[in-house]
Amino acid sequence: MVVLLIGMRVNHFWAVHQWVPVMLAMFRMLAELKKDPGRGLLSRVLLTASPRTYYVVQYWESEEKLYAYASAPDAFHREAWAKINRLEKGGKVRGHVGIWHETYVVPEGSYEAIYGDMPAFGLAAAHGQVPLERRGRYAKDRFAHRSTTT
CATH class of the missing domain: 3.30.70.100 (Alpha-Beta Plaits)
Incomplete structure (x- = not known):
């Protein structure tokens, strides 16, 4: 990206x-x-x-x-x-x-974007959204998430 x-x-x-x-x-x-x-x-x-x-x-x-x-x-x-x-x-x-x-x-997996109670915006509008609960409870888990694994 x-x-x-x-x-x-x-x-x-x-x-x-x-x-x-x-x-x-x-x-x-x-x-x-x-x-x-x-x-x-x-x-x-x-x-x-x-x-x-x-x-x-x-x-x-x-x-x-x-x-x-x-x-x-x-x-x-x-x-x-x-x-x-x-x-x-x-x-x-x-x-x-x-x-x-x-x-x-920006290489895949080198960014994190969190959005609460709002429509797709920024990175979420560009690449889609993954519910937070599917990405992990902790920041280190969410940051490591790769969209290609969903």
């Missing part, structure tokens, strides 16, 4: 014409990925870190599928990234909006 945190920071709110297209591009990519589950996006959660910083936590099947989407000639990501690079080189967006991402490759 791959967890991708990807987001933007609005550096100048008055530069709406600079940061709104970045935000809309992310929504367009998420819609594109939702229409084609074979690309590998399992789930996503939209979050706000502050009034200036917005990001998406994405759960991917594999790093290969994430990289394949990022570089696919038919995917909107490639078009959006090329446009951002052209604008950056021309000095037209520098300073108005920041973009960032963090990527974590």
